[in-house]
Amino acid sequence: MKIFINWQDIQSFDDFYDCFLPQVEAPDWHGRSLEALAESLVNGAINHIEPPFCVINTNVAAISPDTQKIYAAISDIFEKANKAGRKIRVFDE
Numbered sequence: 001m002k003i004f005i006n007w008q009d010i011q012s013f014d015d016f017y018d019c020f021l022p023q024v025e026a027p028d029w030h031g032r033s034l035e036a037l038a039e040s041l042v043n044g045a046i047n048h049i050e051p052p053f054c055v056i057n058t059n060v061a062a063i064s065p066d067t068q069k070i071y072a073a074i075s076d077i078f079e080k081a082n083k084a085g086r087k088i089r090v091f092d093e
Contacts, residue, residue, distance in 0.1 A: 001053035008059035010067055016074060024049040034073055041081040041088065052087035060092045 003023045010016050017032045025048030030036060040046035055078060063071055081088050 001049055003053055003055045006058045008062045013070055016070060038077045038080060041077055041086060042084045054089045057092045
């Protein structure tokens with residue numbers, strides 16, 4: 001399974017959630033916070049699509065300084081999920 005995030009289209013956390021949550025088939029009640037994202041990715045059993053999967057980050061070079069904070073926060077959650085054995089591979093293009 002591949003999840004695509006086009007960082008050229010991400011300007012806010014809401015933009016990220018609008019892109020990511022449908023791809024993992026998150027339930028309607030999934031929270032739109034870093035805590036909720038971490039809960040679903042690190043602990044699991046929330047989204048219909050569960051790891052292992054690959055996250056393909058495109059247009060990473062286009063990330064603005066403000067968006068860099070969002071990218072770093074999301075990357076930290078992916079890393080925590082990996083440390084928990086959730087097997088989320090991340091590729092930057």
